[in-house]
Amino acid sequence: MALLELALLGFSGGFFYAGKKPEKTGNKRNALARLRAALAPIKAHKQSLQTFIAESPDQEADEKALADQRELKRTASVFAGSTAIAVAGTVLYPPLAVLSVPGAVYLLRDVYVNTADTVIKGKPVGVDPLMAIFTTSMLYQGHFVVSHFFISLYLLNRQLIKRVKQESKRNIIDVFRDQPSTAWVIIDGTEVEQQVSAIREKAIVVVRAGESVPVDGQVLEGFAAVDQHMLTGESQPVEKSAGDTVFACTVVLTGSIHVQVEKTGEETASARIGQILNSTVDFKTSKQLWAEKITQQTVMPTLGLSALTLALAGPTTALIFINSHFRYRLMLATSTSALTFLNLAAQKGVLLKSGIILEKMQNIDTVVFDKTGTLTLETPNVAEVTAFGDWDANTILGLAASVEGRQSHPVAKAICNKAAALGLQVEASHEASYQVGYGLVASIGKQQIQVGSLRYAQQQGFAIPPALLDKAEQCHLLGNSLIIVSVDGVIAGAIELQATIRPETSAVIQRLRDQGLSLHIISGDHPAPTKRLAETLHIDNYHAEVLPETKAEIIKQLQAEGRSVCYIGDGINDAIALKEASVSVSLRGASSVATDTAEVILMDQNLNRLCDLFQLAREYDQNVKTTSQMVIIPSLMNLGLAFVPGYGLAASMTLSATSVLAGFGSSMLPLIRHQQTRIIG
Ligand SMILES: Nc1ncnc2c1ncn2[C@@H]1O[C@H](COP(=O)(O)OP(=O)(O)OP(=O)(O)O)[C@@H](O)[C@H]1O
Numbered sequence: 280m281a282l283l284e285l286a287l288l289g290f291s292g293g294f295f296y297a298g299k300k301p302e303k304t305g306n307k308r309n310a311l312a313r314l315r316a317a318l319a320p321i322k323a324h325k326q327s328l329q330t331f332i333a334e335s336p337d338q339e340a341d342e343k344a345l346a347d348q349r350e351l352k353r354t355a356s357v358f359a360g361s362t363a364i365a366v367a368g369t370v371l372y373p374p375l376a377v378l379s380v381p382g383a384v385y386l387l388r389d390v391y392v393n394t395a396d397t398v399i400k401g402k403p404v405g406v407d408p409l410m411a412i413f414t415t416s417m418l419y420q421g422h423f424v425v426s427h428f429f430i431s432l433y434l435l436n437r438q439l440i441k442r443v444k445q446e447s448k449r450n451i452i453d454v455f456r457d458q459p460s461t462a463w464v465i466i467d468g469t470e471v472e473q474q475v476s477a478i479r480e481k482a483i484v485v486v487r488a489g490e491s492v493p494v495d496g497q498v499l500e501g502f503a504a505v506d507q508h509m510l511t512g513e514s515q516p517v518e519k520s521a522g523d524t525v526f527a528c529t530v531v532l533t534g535s536i537h538v539q540v541e542k543t544g545e546e547t548a549s550a551r552i553g554q555i556l557n558s559t560v561d562f563k564t565s566k567q568l569w570a571e572k573i574t575q576q577t578v579m580p581t582l583g584l585s586a587l588t589l590a591l592a593g594p595t596t597a598l599i600f601i602n603s604h605f606r607y608r609l610m611l612a613t614s615t616s617a618l619t620f621l622n623l624a625a626q627k628g629v630l631l632k633s634g635i636i637l638e639k640m641q642n643i644d645t646v647v648f649d650k651t652g653t654l655t656l657e658t659p660n661v662a663e664v665t666a667f668g669d670w671d672a673n674t675i676l677g678l679a680a681s682v683e684g685r686q687s688h689p690v691a692k693a694i695c696n697k698a699a700a701l702g703l704q705v706e707a708s709h710e711a712s713y714q715v716g717y718g719l720v721a722s723i724g725k726q727q728i729q730v731g732s733l734r735y736a737q738q739q740g741f742a743i744p745p746a747l748l749d750k751a752e753q754c755h756l757l758g759n760s761l762i763i764v765s766v767d768g769v770i771a772g773a774i775e776l777q778a779t780i781r782p783e784t785s786a787v788i789q790r791l792r793d794q795g796l797s798l799h800i801i802s803g804d805h806p807a808p809t810k811r812l813a814e815t816l817h818i819d820n821y822h823a824e825v826l827p828e829t830k831a832e833i834i835k836q837l838q839a840e841g842r843s844v845c846y847i848g849d850g851i852n853d854a855i856a857l858k859e860a861s862v863s864v865s866l867r868g869a870s871s872v873a874t875d876t877a878e879v880i881l882m883d884q885n886l887n888r889l890c891d892l893f894q895l896a897r898e899y900d901q902n903v904k905t906t907s908q909m910v911i912i913p914s915l916m917n918l919g920l921a922f923v924p925g926y927g928l929a930a931s932m933t934l935s936a937t938s939v940l941a942g943f944g945s946s947m948l949p950l951i952r953h954q955q956t957r958i959i960g
C-alpha cells in the first residue's frame with residue numbers, strides 16, 4: 280500500500296511541477312510542450328503587453344507577478360517539505376508522519392477558511408466543505424501520503440486555472456495590440472496625426488465631421504453636432520461648443536471642434552481594450568454556468584450518500600464516495616474549453632468581445648452583409664469623372680477631394696486617392712456637415728460644395744440635368760455607383776465609382792450557403808449596383824438605399840420572424856444595425872464606431888474568418904460536451920467501484936487524477952490540433 284502511495288505521489292509531483300513551471304520542459308515534444316509552443320509568441324511580447332494594459336502597468340503588473348511567484352515558491356517548498364515528512368514517516372517511523380499535518384493544513388487553508396465561512400456566515404455551500412471533510416478524515420485515519428497526493432491535485436487545479444486565464448488574456452491582447460487608432464493633435468500650431476494611446480492630458484485634439492471623438496475632454500473652440508447614442512442612447516445629435524464636454528466613442532456629424540483632453544487613461548483605446556479583455560476572459564458561457572450549478576447541486580447529495588455508506592460500508596467507502604465528487608474539475612474543464620476557443624479565435628485574427636458569441640453563433644441562421652467595404656474592398660476606384668456645363672473633370676474631382684478631406688467613408692477614400700494620384704490641388708474645406716447615408720456639404724472659399732448620392736441632390740431639390748440621368752443609367756448597367764458633385768445648389772459633375780468584390784467573397788458566400796444559411800445584402804447605395812452584386816454572388820435577398828435606422832429595422836424585422844441574425848458591417852451607417860443583431864461582426868480598419876459597436880472584429884479584414892468563426896463555434900460545442908464527459912464519467916465510475924473489494928483510496932484518487940488530466944487535456948486538445956495544422960498547412 281505504502282509503495283503504491285509513493286508511486287502515486289511521484290506521478291502527481293511531476294504533474295504539479297509541470298503545471299508550475301511550464302517554461303522548463305526543454306525539448307520534450309510532449310503535449311504540454313506543444314501547447315507551450317502554441318502559446319509561445321505571447322511571451323515575446325510580455326513587456327510591451329504589460330505597458331499596454333493599464334495606466335501604470337509596469338509596476339503594478341510586476342508587483343503582482345512577483346507576489347504570485349513568491350507565493351508559488353512558498354507553496355512548493357511547504358508542499359515538498361511536508362510531503363517528505365509524510366513519506367519518510369510512512370517508510371521509516373509512522374508516528375513521525377503526523378508532523379506533516381501542519382503543512383497539509385497550511386496548504387489547504389483556503390479550503391478550511393471557505394468551509395468556516397459556509398458554516399459560520401452561511402455562505403452558499405461550495406465544494407470546499409467536501410474537501411475539508413475529506414482531507415480531515417484522511418489525515419485523521421493516518422493516510423498522510425495519500426492526503427498529500429490529494430493536495431497536489433488541488434494545488435495543480437488551482438494553478439492551472441490561474442495560468443490558463445493569464446495566458447489566454449495575453450494571447451488575446453497580442454492580437455489587439457496592433458489595432459490602429461489615431462487622432463489629429465495640435466503640436467506647435469500644426470496638426471499632427473498621433474496614436475491615440477500616445478495622447479496625454481491637456482493635449483488639444485481636432486475632431487471633424489465623420490470622425491469619432493478619441494478621448495473625453497472639453498471643447499475649446501468650434502461647433503459640432505455630436506451623435507452620442509453609443510453612450511446615452513439618445514437618437515438626436517447634441518450641439519457642442521466651447522465649454523461643453525465631449526466623450527470618447529461619440530461621433531461628430533457636423534462641424535469641427537478642438538478638444539482639450541481631460542481623460543486619457545480610462546477612456547483611451549488601450550484602456551477600453553483592457554476592459555473588454557477583462558470581461559472577455561471573465562465571461563461565463565451558459566455551459567460554464569451549468570458546470571457551476573451541477574457542481575454546487577451535487578455537494579449535499581454526495582455528503583448525504585457518504586454518510587449513508589459510512590454507516591453501511593465503513594469509512595473507506597465513505598471517503599471514496601466523497602472523493603468521487605468532481606469538485607472544481609468540471610468548472611475548470613468547461614472554462615478551459617471556452618478559453619481555448621477564445622484563444623484559437625484570437626490566433627486566427629478573430630477578436631471576440633464576449634465568449635457568449637461562441638454559443639450564439641451556433642444558433643445563427645441568417646447572415647446579413649453590408650455591401651460597400653464589407654463584400655467589396657474597402658476603397659472603390661474612380662472609373663470616370665463627368666463634368667456638366669462649363670466645369671471640367673479635374674476641377675470637379677479636386678473640389679470633391681477638398682470636401683472629403685479627412686472623411687473615412689469608402690467613397691471619400693476613393694475620391695481622395697484619385698485626386699492625389701492625379702496630383703490635383705486640394706484646398707482645405709470648412710464647416711463640413713455629414714449627413715449619414717446621403718453625403719456631405721462644406722464650403723470652399725465662398726462656394727458651397729455638396730458631394731453625395733443622387734438621392735441627396737434630389738432631396739435638396741437640385742435640378743437634374745438630362746445628361747446626368749443618361750450617365751446614371753449607363754453607370755448602373757455596369758453595376759457601378761455614382762456620386763454627384765454640386766456647387767452652390769447646381770449639379771456640376773458626377774464621379775463614377777467601381778467597387779471590387781473582395782477576392783474571398785465568392786467562396787465565403789458559397790460556403791455559408793452550403794451550410795444552409797439564409798443570406799442578405801443591405802446597402803445605403805443605389806439599388807442598381809446592389810442588385811448587380813447580389814446577382815453576381817447568387818444572393819437572393821437584397822435591400823438598397825437603406826438609411827442607418829432602416830438597416831436596424833430590417834434586422835429587427837428578420838429577428839421578429841424568428842431568425843437569428845449575424846450582421847457584418849463596416850461603417851458609421853452600420854452602427855445601429857450592429858447593435859440590433861444577435862451577433863455583430865465588423866472588419867478592422869473600418870470606422871472606429873463600427874469596431875466599437877461590433878462584438879466580433881475580423882482583424883485581418885478577411886471574410887474567410889467568418890467561416891472560421893462558425894467552425895470554431897461548432898467545435899466549441901462539441902469540445903465542451905466531450906470535456907464534461909471526461910470529468911463526469913470517472914466520478915460515476917468511482918461511485919460504482921467503491922463497492923468493489925480491494926478498491927481503495929489510492930486507486931480512487933488515481934482515477935480522480937486521470938479525470939483532471941482527461942478533462943484538461945480534452946479542453947486543450949484543440950489548441951494543439953490547430954497548432955499542428957498551422958505548422959503543416
Ligand atoms: N462621404 C461621402 N461622400 C460622398 N457620398 C457619400 C458619402 N457618404 C455617403 N455617401 C452617399 O450616400 C450613399 C449611402 O451611404 P452609406 O454610407 O449609407 O452606404 P454605402 O457606404 O454606400 O453602402 P453600404 O451600406 O453598402 O456600406 C452612398 O452610396 C453615397 O452615395
Ligand SMILES: [Zn+2]
Pocket residue numbers: 649650651652653848849850
Ligand atoms: Zn459599408
